[in-house]
Amino acid sequence: xxxxxxxxxxxxxxxxxxxxxxxxxxxxxxxxxxxxILLARSTHAPNLVYLNITGAVDPTPxxxxxxxxxxxxxxGARSRITLADIFDLNARGEMDLVFFGAAQVDRxxxxxxxxxxxxxxxxVRLPGGAGSAAMLPRARRAVVWRARHDRRTxxxxxxFVTASGNLDRVITPYAVFERRDGLLTLRSRHPYxxxxxxxxxxxxxxxxxxxxxxxxxxEELEALRRVDPGGVRAVEFxxxxx
Amino acid sequence: xxxKVTSMERAVGAVADGMIVAxxxxxxxxxxxxAVREIVRQGRRDLKVIKTAGGYDVDLLAQAGAICAVWAGYxxxxxxxxxxxxxxxxxxxxxxxxxxxxxxxxxxxxRAASYGVPYLPMNGLWGSDLLERRPxxxxxxxxxxxxxxxxxxxxxxxDVAIVHVQKADTEGNCAIxxxxxxxxxxxxxxxxxxxxxxxxxLAGSLDPESVSIPAVLVSHVVHAPxxxxxxxxxxxxxxxAEAVRALAxxxxxxxx
Numbered sequence: 001x002x003x004x005x006x007x008x009x010x011x012x013x014x015x016x017x018x019x020x021x022x023x024x025x026x027x028x029x030x031x032x033x034x035x036x037i038l039l040a041r042s043t044h045a046p047n048l049v050y051l052n053i054t055g056a057v058d059p060t061p062x063x064x065x066x067x068x069x070x071x072x073x074x075x076g077a078r079s080r081i082t083l084a085d086i087f088d089l090n091a092r093g094e095m096d097l098v099f100f101g102a103a104q105v106d107r108x109x110x111x112x113x114x115x116x117x118x119x120x121x122x123x124v125r126l127p128g129g130a131g132s133a134a135m136l137p138r139a140r141r142a143v144v145w146r147a148r149h150d151r152r153t154x155x156x157x158x159x160f161v162t163a164s165g166n167l168d169r170v171i172t173p174y175a176v177f178e179r180r181d182g183l184l185t186l187r188s189r190h191p192y193x194x195x196x197x198x199x200x201x202x203x204x205x206x207x208x209x210x211x212x213x214x215x216x217x218x219e220e221l222e223a224l225r226r227v228d229p230g231g232v233r234a235v236e237f238x239x240x241x242x
Numbered sequence: 243x244x245x246k247v248t249s250m251e252r253a254v255g256a257v258a259d260g261m262i263v264a265x266x267x268x269x270x271x272x273x274x275x276x277a278v279r280e281i282v283r284q285g286r287r288d289l290k291v292i293k294t295a296g297g298y299d300v301d302l303l304a305q306a307g308a309i310c311a312v313w314a315g316y317x318x319x320x321x322x323x324x325x326x327x328x329x330x331x332x333x334x335x336x337x338x339x340x341x342x343x344x345x346x347x348x349x350x351x352x353r354a355a356s357y358g359v360p361y362l363p364m365n366g367l368w369g370s371d372l373l374e375r376r377p378x379x380x381x382x383x384x385x386x387x388x389x390x391x392x393x394x395x396x397x398x399x400x401d402v403a404i405v406h407v408q409k410a411d412t413e414g415n416c417a418i419x420x421x422x423x424x425x426x427x428x429x430x431x432x433x434x435x436x437x438x439x440x441x442x443x444l445a446g447s448l449d450p451e452s453v454s455i456p457a458v459l460v461s462h463v464v465h466a467p468x469x470x471x472x473x474x475x476x477x478x479x480x481x482x483a484e485a486v487r488a489l490a491x492x493x494x495x496x497x498x
Contacts, residue, residue, distance in 0.1 A: 028269055029320040054421045066322045069268050071420050071476035087346040091365040125333040127318030134346035134366030164369035235321050
C-alpha cells in the first residue's frame with residue numbers, strides 16, 4: 001500500500017527536476033508543473049524564479065486555479081513581465097527549465113501537440129503546441145510530462161513533430177525517462193508499477209530490469225499538501241481529489 | 243482628441259467579411275467575448291483570426307461558421323473543459339484552416355506588422371515539422387550579415403484588433419490591470435482597433451502612467467460591462483464554468 005497517488009508522485013518528480021536558482025516556466029494547461037514549482041520553492045529551491053503566461057513574476061497564490069493562465073496567479077507577484085519578453089529571454093538562451101505537456105512523445109524525444117493522424121487531414125485536431133516549438137530548441141532544459149502512460153502516448157514515432165529540442169526528461173504516472181544520445185531510455189519506474197506493466201504500456205522497446213523511483217518522502221508529501229491543499233494536481237487525472 | 247465612444251453594434255460594424263481579426267486576451271481570460279457575439283449576430287463570414295492562444299472566442303466563431311482560418315499557437319480550453327469542440331470539428335471537416343503557429347511566432351508576425359516590415363527573423367521552431375509544412379508563414383533564410391540560417395516569420399497585419407480592457411477613457415486610453423497578453427501589440431499592428439471596456443471614464447481621469455494602450459492607437463470605444471464573460475476579467479469576475487460547458491455541448495451550425 002502507498003500513502004500517495006500518481007498525481008502526488010508526478011508533482012514531486014517534476015519538483016525534483018528544478019534546481020535552486022533556476023528560471024523556470026510553465027505555460028497554459030499546466031496544473032502539475034504549477035504545483036511542482038511552488039513545491040520546489042517551498043522545499044529545496046527557494047531562490048527559483050517562477051515565470052508563467054500571466055506575466056506575474058514570483059507570485060504567492062493563496063488559491064491555486066485549474067487554469068494556469070488565471071488571474072489568481074497574480075497574488076503576491078513582485079513584477080509584471082510580458083509573454084513576449086519571456087519568449088525573448090528564452091530565445092536568447094537564458095531560460096533554465098521549461099515544462100511542456102504532450103499528446104504523444106516518441107523515442108527520439110520529439111513531442112506532438114498538433115494532430116492525431118495526418119496533419120493536413122487530421123483524425124483529431126489537437127489544440128496545438130502553444131509555446132513549445134519556440135521554447136524547446138532554445139531553453140537550456142525541457143521536462144515533458146503526461147498524466148497517462150500508454151502506447152498511444154509513448155510512441156515509436158510521433159504523427160507530427162510539433163516541437164523538439166532540449167528535452168531532457170519525460171515524466172509519466174509510471175516512470176521517468178531520460179534522453180541519452182538523442183534517445184529516451186527508462187531511468188526508473190515508480191514503486192507501485194511492475195517492470196512488465198511499463199514495458200507493455202510503452203510503444204518503443206525498453207530493457208528491464210529497471211531502477212525504482214524513490215518514493216515521495218514524508219517531508220515532500222507534507223509540503224505538497226501545504227502548497228496544494230485543494231488537490232489541483234489531480235485535475236489532469238480527471239479529478240480534484242485523486 | 244474627441245470622444246470615440248460608440249455602440250457595440252456600430253463598432254463591430256467595422257468588421258467586414260473576409261477580414262483578418264486579432265482577438266485580445268488568452269484562452270479563457272479577458273477575451274473580447276461580447277464583441278465576438280456581436281460579430282456572430284451580424285452574420286460575418288470568412289473571417290481569419292489571429293491570436294496566440296484562443297478559447298471560447300474562436301470556438302464560438304467556429305460554431306457560427308464565421309471563420310475560414312486561424313493563426314494560433316493553441317485553440318482549446320485547458321484541462322478542465324477539454325478540446326474546443328466546434329473549432330476542432332471544423333478543422334477536421336476542412337471548413338476551417340488551422341494555420342498553426344507557435345505563440346512566439348504569432349508575436350513575431352504581429353511585431354513585423356507593427357514595425358512595418360514584411361517579415362522578422364525569430365530564434366525558435368528548429369526541429370519542428372511546422373518549418374517545412376507551413377512555408378506560407380515560415381522560411382529558413384540566410385542571415386545577410388553572415389551569421390547562418392534564421393527563421394523568417396511573415397508579417398500578419400490585422401484589419402481589426404478587438405480587445406477587452408478593465409478601464410478606458412472616452413478618447414480610448416486604456417488601463418489594463420494584471421496580464422497584458424498580446425493586446426498592446428495587436429492594437430499597434432492593426433489598421434483599426436476596437437476597445438470594449440468594463441468601465442468608461444472621462445478623458446483626463448486616468449493616470450497616464452497606468453495607461454497600457456494610448457488613445458492614438460484606438461479607433462472605437464464601447465462600454466461593455468461583463469464583456470469578457472464567460473472568460474475572466476482580472477479584478478472583476480472569474481471564469482463562468484457553466485457557460486463554457488454549455489458552448490462545448492452545443493451543436494455546431496450546419497449548412498455553411
